[in-house]
Amino acid sequence: MKLLYFAWVRTRTGIAEETVSPPAGVNTVSALIGWLCARGPGYAAAFADLKAVRVAVNQEHAGFDVAIKPGDEIAFFPPVTGGRDDKGSAAGF
Amino acid sequence: MKLLYFAWVRTRTGIAEETVSPPAGVNTVSALIGWLCARGPGYAAAFADLKAVRVAVNQEHAGFDVAIKPGDEIAFFPPVTGGRDDKGSAAGF
Amino acid sequence: MIKVQQQDFDLAAEIAELTRGRTDIGGVVSFTGLVRDVSDGAKVAAMTLEHYPGMTEKQLAAIERDACARWPLSASLIIHRYGRLMPGEQIMAVVTASAHRQAAFEAAEFLVDWLKTKAPFWKLESDGAAESWVEARDSDDTAAGRWEKG
Amino acid sequence: MIKVQQQDFDLAAEIAELTRGRTDIGGVVSFTGLVRDVSDGAKVAAMTLEHYPGMTEKQLAAIERDACARWPLSASLIIHRYGRLMPGEQIMAVVTASAHRQAAFEAAEFLVDWLKTKAPFWKLESDGAAESWVEARDSDDTAAGRWEKG
Numbered sequence: 001m002k003l004l005y006f007a008w009v010r011t012r013t014g015i016a017e018e019t020v021s022p023p024a025g026v027n028t029v030s031a032l033i034g035w036l037c038a039r040g041p042g043y044a045a046a047f048a049d050l051k052a053v054r055v056a057v058n059q060e061h062a063g064f065d066v067a068i069k070p071g072d073e074i075a076f077f078p079p080v081t082g083g084r085d086d087k088g089s090a091a092g093f
Numbered sequence: 094m095k096l097l098y099f100a101w102v103r104t105r106t107g108i109a110e111e112t113v114s115p116p117a118g119v120n121t122v123s124a125l126i127g128w129l130c131a132r133g134p135g136y137a138a139a140f141a142d143l144k145a146v147r148v149a150v151n152q153e154h155a156g157f158d159v160a161i162k163p164g165d166e167i168a169f170f171p172p173v174t175g176g177r178d179d180k181g182s183a184a185g186f
Numbered sequence: 187m188i189k190v191q192q193q194d195f196d197l198a199a200e201i202a203e204l205t206r207g208r209t210d211i212g213g214v215v216s217f218t219g220l221v222r223d224v225s226d227g228a229k230v231a232a233m234t235l236e237h238y239p240g241m242t243e244k245q246l247a248a249i250e251r252d253a254c255a256r257w258p259l260s261a262s263l264i265i266h267r268y269g270r271l272m273p274g275e276q277i278m279a280v281v282t283a284s285a286h287r288q289a290a291f292e293a294a295e296f297l298v299d300w301l302k303t304k305a306p307f308w309k310l311e312s313d314g315a316a317e318s319w320v321e322a323r324d325s326d327d328t329a330a331g332r333w334e335k336g
Numbered sequence: 337m338i339k340v341q342q343q344d345f346d347l348a349a350e351i352a353e354l355t356r357g358r359t360d361i362g363g364v365v366s367f368t369g370l371v372r373d374v375s376d377g378a379k380v381a382a383m384t385l386e387h388y389p390g391m392t393e394k395q396l397a398a399i400e401r402d403a404c405a406r407w408p409l410s411a412s413l414i415i416h417r418y419g420r421l422m423p424g425e426q427i428m429a430v431v432t433a434s435a436h437r438q439a440a441f442e443a444a445e446f447l448v449d450w451l452k453t454k455a456p457f458w459k460l461e462s463d464g465a466a467e468s469w470v471e472a473r474d475s476d477d478t479a480a481g482r483w484e485k486g
Contacts, residue, residue, distance in 0.1 A: 171319065183273065
């Protein structure tokens with residue numbers, strides 16, 4: 001399966017995308033995250049606060065309990081930040 | 094005083110602007126209209142339906158009872174038509 | 187800024203001029219009014235806008251001041267054309283810039299409603315043969331009425 | 337129409353393309369979002385937008401379809417840039433065209449609210465030295481929330 005990382009999730013994993021073949025038992029987003037965290041401290045840091053991480057499976061928003069299978073495209077990213085009002089971000093609108 | 098006519102008021106009077114010196118007793122918009130109507134059928138047609146005529150004195154909207162004096166700029170025109178919605182005018186907005 | 191002119195305008199150039207050198211503006215709303223080719227179902231070949239030079243500019247400047255007093259605008263522009271226009275041509279534009287996008291939207295809508303109902307322009311429509319003056323209609327007054335205070 | 341691109345855009349050219357040959361459109365509303373030079377009081381030298389190619393276009397197309405289903409639009413356009421942007425530069429634009437000016441205004445505001453809160457873009461701000469990811473904030477969700485049905 002193809003994995004994609006965006007924004008600070010990407011800066012923590014250290015890579016933007018990779019193709020992985022986890023064992024058959026890794027068949028949900030949660031299980032995939034567990035498997036990834038065992039691969040190194042960058043992954044563990046990226047997934048340390050799951051409340052701050054969003055998931056998409058095949059380009060659709062998904063929960064952590066969603067089933068995944070070989071061939072899926074799975075992306076991890078922070079909540080989107082369209083920019084904020086007033087005293088907010090430089091994205092003024 | 095300077096008189097201005099716009100839109101169909103202008104097409105009825107037949108002129109866009111003119112300078113007139115009515116007698117001293119003609120000191121309100123109403124009196125001016127009466128005096129103009131006596132000058133010819135074009136004026137009489139322009140002022141036949143006063144509900145459809147708007148007045149500005151020195152570029153400010155005014156009522157028919159407003160006082161006027163030599164040197165004033167007095168304009169007569171229909172209600173403005175900014176364009177209408179939907180099935181309205183070609184001014185689509 | 188108020189521009190009453192016969193010639194066409196380039197919206198992007200007008201917005202660029204309005205926001206040039208400004209790095210504090212979050213959003214810019216624009217509304218462009220176009221000439222349609224139908225009026226009450228009848229085909230329109232051309233439209234001629236007549237106005238009262240001098241009074242028009244005064245009234246547009248007054249409503250722009252009003253909008254700036256009611257909403258926190260960084261910049262604003264009203265352009266209105268007069269003369270003969272063909273279907274598809276631009277008639278007018280309103281541009282509002284603000285740090286607050288909702289303020290920019292509301293102020294633009296307020297100005298457009300006002301322009302549609304109160305701006306001193308008269309419209310003569312031609313179907314290619316006959317010409318007729320467009321009359322005012324109540325529904326527009328209703329739209330402008332929602333901005334009245336109290 | 338959806339355009340996700342790195343390069344800048346010319347709003348007037350985009351509107352002209354969208355309305356070309358159309359003589360049934362009464363009004364065109366646009367909103368252009370700009371980069372500001374401050375963020376929570378701190379100076380911003382540049383902003384980098386990252387997105388999820390493929391998913392971004394899908395989501396923008398879906399919200400555009402939603403807007404077209406809710407309002408009688410003649411045409412619509414969403415442009416969103418990504419990559420490195422400097423203060424004063426255009427980030428995004430929404431254009432809506434309709435025979436009904438209020439529909440055009442409402443649909444544009446709906447799309448802008450959505451883009452601000454839900455569009456899959458992440459923003460990295462730089463003050464010239466350090467860089468930091470912009471986090472989401474609740475007030476924007478509130479603005480988008482007013483469009484929820486029921």
